[in-house]
Amino acid sequence: MGMNNRRRGGGRKKRAKLCLAKNANGGGNKTTPSCLEKKLGELQRSIPGSSGMEDMHTLFKSIENYILALEAKVTVLRCLSNFYGV
Structure with a gap:
């Protein structure tokens, strides 16, 4: 594998850190949504x-409940998969 074929890692992490640093410094104006607001909207x-x-707080509780429900569904599907030998 040559040097040009290697993937660089951490691109997403770098953008997230940049986004958080920009918001901490008060970057951007008030008329356009900040990077963090865009991510929360997504x-x-x-x-x-x-x-x-x-x-x-309500949004994060909703996210927490959704993640817990997804984990429960995965557990049920794994049990069914093991039971039926799939």
Whole structure:
């Protein structure tokens, strides 16, 4: 494998750190959504039933409940898979 074929890791982490650093320094103006607000909007759109939630605590509780429900579904599917030998 040559030098040009290697993937560089950490691109997403770098962007996230940049986003957080920019927000901590008050970067950006108030008319355009900040990087963090955009990410929270994307997260909110990916959680069913969370559209329109303004309160961050409620949003994060909704996300927590959604993750717990997904984990429970995975556990049930694994049990069914083991039971039927799939």
